[in-house]
Amino acid sequence: MAAVATCGTGAGSTGSVVAAGSKNNVTSFQRRGPRASGSDSSYSRLVSIAGTRPSVRNGQLLVSTGLPALDQLLGGGLAVGTVLLIEEDKYNIYSSLLFKYFLAEGIINGHTLLVASAKEDPADILQELPAPLLDDNVKKDFDEDACNHKTAESNIKMKIAWRYQLLPKMEQAGPVSSSRFGHYYDASKKMPQELIEASKWHGFFFPEKSSSTLNIEPCSLTHGYIKLLQFIQNIIYEEGFDGSNPQKKQKNILRIGIQNLGSPLWGDDICCMENGNSHSLTKFLYVLRGLLRNSLSACMITMPTHLIQNKAIISRVTNLSDTVVGLESFIGSERETNPLYKDYHGLIHIRQIPRLNNLIYDVSDVKDLAFKLKRKLFTIEWVQDNYLRQERNIYPPGFSYLLKQKDSAWGEGSLQHSTFLMSFLAKETAFASRLVRHSEPLEQTGSGRALQAAGPRLWRDGRRQEAPGLLVTPP
Amino acid sequence: MESVLALRGLVLLRDSVEWEGRSLLKALIKKAALGGEQVHILGCEVSEEEFRAGFDSSINSRLVYYDLFRDPLNWAQTGEALPGGPLGALQAMCERTDPGPVTVALDSLSWLLLRLPCAALCQALCAMSRQHACRGGGPAAGQLCVLGLLHRELHGPGPMGALSSLAQTEVTLSGTAGQASAHILCRRPRQRPTLETLWFSVLPDLSLDLQGGPPLESQPHPDPHTPQVDPASHLTFNLHLSKREREAKDSLTLPFQFSSEKQQALLRPGPGPATSRIFYEPDAFDDLDPEDPDGDLDV
Numbered sequence: 072m073a074a075v076a077t078c079g080t081g082a083g084s085t086g087s088v089v090a091a092g093s094k095n096n097v098t099s100f101q102r103r104g105p106r107a108s109g110s111d112s113s114y115s116r117l118v119s120i121a122g123t124r125p126s127v128r129n130g131q132l133l134v135s136t137g138l139p140a141l142d143q144l145l146g147g148g149l150a151v152g153t154v155l156l157i158e159e160d161k162y163n164i165y166s167s168l169l170f171k172y173f174l175a176e177g178i179i180n181g182h183t184l185l186v187a188s189a190k191e192d193p194a195d196i197l198q199e200l201p202a203p204l205l206d207d208n209v210k211k212d213f214d215e216d217a218c219n220h221k222t223a224e225s226n227i228k229m230k231i232a233w234r235y236q237l238l239p240k241m242e243q244a245g246p247v248s249s250s251r252f253g254h255y256y257d258a259s260k261k262m263p264q265e266l267i268e269a270s271k272w273h274g275f276f277f278p279e280k281s282s283s284t285l286n287i288e289p290c291s292l293t294h295g296y297i298k299l300l301q302f303i304q305n306i307i308y309e310e311g312f313d314g315s316n317p318q319k320k321q322k323n324i325l326r327i328g329i330q331n332l333g334s335p336l337w338g339d340d341i342c343c344m345e346n347g348n349s350h351s352l353t354k355f356l357y358v359l360r361g362l363l364r365n366s367l368s369a370c371m372i373t374m375p376t377h378l379i380q381n382k383a384i385i386s387r388v389t390n391l392s393d394t395v396v397g398l399e400s401f402i403g404s405e406r407e408t409n410p411l412y413k414d415y416h417g418l419i420h421i422r423q424i425p426r427l428n429n430l431i432y433d434v435s436d437v438k439d440l441a442f443k444l445k446r447k448l449f450t451i452e453w454v455q456d457n458y459l460r461q462e463r464n465i466y467p468p469g470f471s472y473l474l475k476q477k478d479s480a481w482g483e484g485s486l487q488h489s490t491f492l493m494s495f496l497a498k499e500t501a502f503a504s505r506l507v508r509h510s511e512p513l514e515q516t517g518s519g520r521a522l523q524a525a526g527p528r529l530w531r532d533g534r535r536q537e538a539p540g541l542l543v544t545p546p
Numbered sequence: 547m548e549s550v551l552a553l554r555g556l557v558l559l560r561d562s563v564e565w566e567g568r569s570l571l572k573a574l575i576k577k578a579a580l581g582g583e584q585v586h587i588l589g590c591e592v593s594e595e596e597f598r599a600g601f602d603s604s605i606n607s608r609l610v611y612y613d614l615f616r617d618p619l620n621w622a623q624t625g626e627a628l629p630g631g632p633l634g635a636l637q638a639m640c641e642r643t644d645p646g647p648v649t650v651a652l653d654s655l656s657w658l659l660l661r662l663p664c665a666a667l668c669q670a671l672c673a674m675s676r677q678h679a680c681r682g683g684g685p686a687a688g689q690l691c692v693l694g695l696l697h698r699e700l701h702g703p704g705p706m707g708a709l710s711s712l713a714q715t716e717v718t719l720s721g722t723a724g725q726a727s728a729h730i731l732c733r734r735p736r737q738r739p740t741l742e743t744l745w746f747s748v749l750p751d752l753s754l755d756l757q758g759g760p761p762l763e764s765q766p767h768p769d770p771h772t773p774q775v776d777p778a779s780h781l782t783f784n785l786h787l788s789k790r791e792r793e794a795k796d797s798l799t800l801p802f803q804f805s806s807e808k809q810q811a812l813l814r815p816g817p818g819p820a821t822s823r824i825f826y827e828p829d830a831f832d833d834l835d836p837e838d839p840d841g842d843l844d845v
Contacts, residue, residue, distance in 0.1 A: 162739050163711070190672065199736075278673060335668035335708045342711075343664035343704045378711060380704045402738055 122180025137172030139253035153393035160400040177326035184272035189336035193274030202260035313366035325368035342378035393425035415441035555714030578649040655694030
């Protein structure tokens with residue numbers, strides 16, 4: 072991604088090889104797994120930077136977003152040089168929490184931070200970061216969380232159908248070691264002061280930096296965005312994140328966090344008017360992406376997209392960002408009373424995942440994700456997990472289940488649309504291309520495996536496999 | 547209930563044509579003045595005399611009034627107008643406040659919103675509380691209260707949403723059958739927002755009379771939420787198993803669990819296709835070539 076001139080790595084090394092492979096100029100012939108090399112070893116192609124790891128899929132350098140569950144959903148982490156856009160929830164509670172996790176992860180890993188905000192002073196934001204959970208004192212917290220969870224279900228025997236095992240499991244929280252890629256944070260405690268002071272950070276607080284109220288012509292960047300871009304560019308250049316000033320010391324990542332981008336406090340009226348200065352925000356993102364691609368940095372932006380009146384702008388913004396995650400909280404909405412969602416605080420939508428040096432998307436199969444902010448932890452779970460815990464023992468495997476979602480055709484349905492059942496289709500369900508009629512109706516005694524396959528036209532015959540009391544004629 | 551009325555930060559009073567909010571604004575001003583705070587008022591929509599009517603003289607002497615109604619564009623060119631237009635007036639108000647608890651009343655915020663760019667107004671409002679906090683040295687949240695009167699029908703969802711996201715408290719005025727109610731939405735920084743409904747009336751001497759609950763005569767909608775959704779209601783399958791069914795299910799072996807019986811069954815030569823036969827009847831859609839039953843010859 073960033074073409075970086077090698078800075079004086081050893082003279083005797085096979086220089087061209089190292090030069091080509093330095094830092095994160097990743098080709099598909101990279102050796103997987105960075106060699107931990109402090110200085111110049113002739114075989115180190117990836118200089119290992121603290122807090123990063125190469126992706127297992129294509130060797131892309133990744134940093135953690137601060138939430139290991141989110142890392143897993145994004146395909147391992149946030150790629151260096153890309154933008155993660157968080158669409159804020161309505162009251163900006165959970166998105167600011169994700170923002171803080173991102174910054175806290177930077178502090179723990181020793182990255183340099185750049186915090187930009189128009190509402191709060193960056194110094195105040197840094198004071199509110201959550202404390203990291205460390206090995207020794209956290210294990211019992213996790214255990215007691217897990218215990219509360221499991222006592223209700225200990226008397227339900229679980230029979231796992233094969234397909235359910237294929238579904239990706241959300242990463243359960245576990246004790247963390249300091250050398251891990253992603254860390255867990257305790258939302259109820261603040262980060263110790265000495266860690267914050269030991270870190271290097273730059274703050275951009277827009278009301279302090281805005282000196283003049285220039286009259287900007289339309290279709291150009293608003294004043295706040297220009298200032299912010301200049302600030303970011305200066306930091307990148309001066310500190311050498313783009314390789315311009317050769318860094319004598321260890322290379323580091325710059326984590327940029329921009330809060331509430333697009334809100335009126337930045338001087339942008341995109342939230343106030345339908346046809347305001349609609350190109351300012353998109354231009355900003357375009358220029359920002361250029362800055363990021365050329366440097367060792369990763370950016371997280373939170374944006375109040377629920378306030379943007381012009382929906383076309385939201386789609387443009389989504390296209391200009393690399394990874395887009397939307398948060399939707401249940402506060403005040405009618406979903407609060409839905410028993411399916413009763414344990415969760417909101418839904419998390421992965422709207423876009425970038426294709427970096429790839430032809431395919433790296434999208435996880437799980438679509439219905441919900442998050443929950445427990446007292447200490449922020450967890451992301453598959454919504455069905457909650458219901459499936461009750462439903463798992465209703466659908467015995469070994470039978471095929473024809474589903475009909477409302478207003479759709481008979482068929483297996485898709486994982487996205489069914490709420491309960493897709494994982495329970497047994498393997499013996501074959502979609503034969505020919506009409507198959509059985510010699511005699513199957514008697515479902517509950518013993519033995521299904522010997523015949525159900526064809527796709529079985530329903531047309533009017534004869535349906537009757538599992539014991541489990542398929543009801545649709546109304 | 548009283549704690550809800552301890553309003554700080556930006557407070558939006560959203561009224562409408564049926565339920566006007568100026569009397570509530572005046573009642574809150576009176577309460578603040580009686581509480582010993584400084585009160586600054588930016589009057590834009592009504593004249594000063596009309597606004598001051600209803601306050602008694604002790605309170606009237608404590609109110610600091612900035613008049614934008616008489617001459618908003620400063621055509622009379624007298625020296626007493628505030629420079630810089632409405633934004634300048636906001637700035638000047640901010641500078642003239644002394645440290646300590648201050649209540650600033652904007653009558654009305656709608657007037658300002660119609661004449662100023664929304665982004666500039668939002669920035670000015672945030673700047674007010676921040677500068678006051680800098681000067682006062684106390685915690686920012688506890689010192690300054692900005693009461694803004696906003697007429698709901700005048701603005702579209704954009705500016706309303708933008709101001710709502712800035713506000714710490716939103717009071718929406720509505721009511722039923724002659725009784726005014728206030729839905730108060732409090733956003734605290736890192737907690738869930740709380741929604742509360744108060745029934746109140748403003749007495750002629752501008753004191754606030756809070757009633758505990760809705761009036762007895764009419765209860766139009768006791769529960770605004772939809773009844774509990776039962777996801778299992780419109781399904782084509784049966785979610786509730788009887789005992790016999792549950793037993794049958796429990797006695798199943800999974801088809802892909804490789805148990806010893808299965809192994810034996812596989813090892814033993816089976817009885818062959820005697821137990822099940824497949825009858826095939828091609829129908830109109832089947833295009834079967836008897837020489838190539840699988841249809842995979844590339845001819």
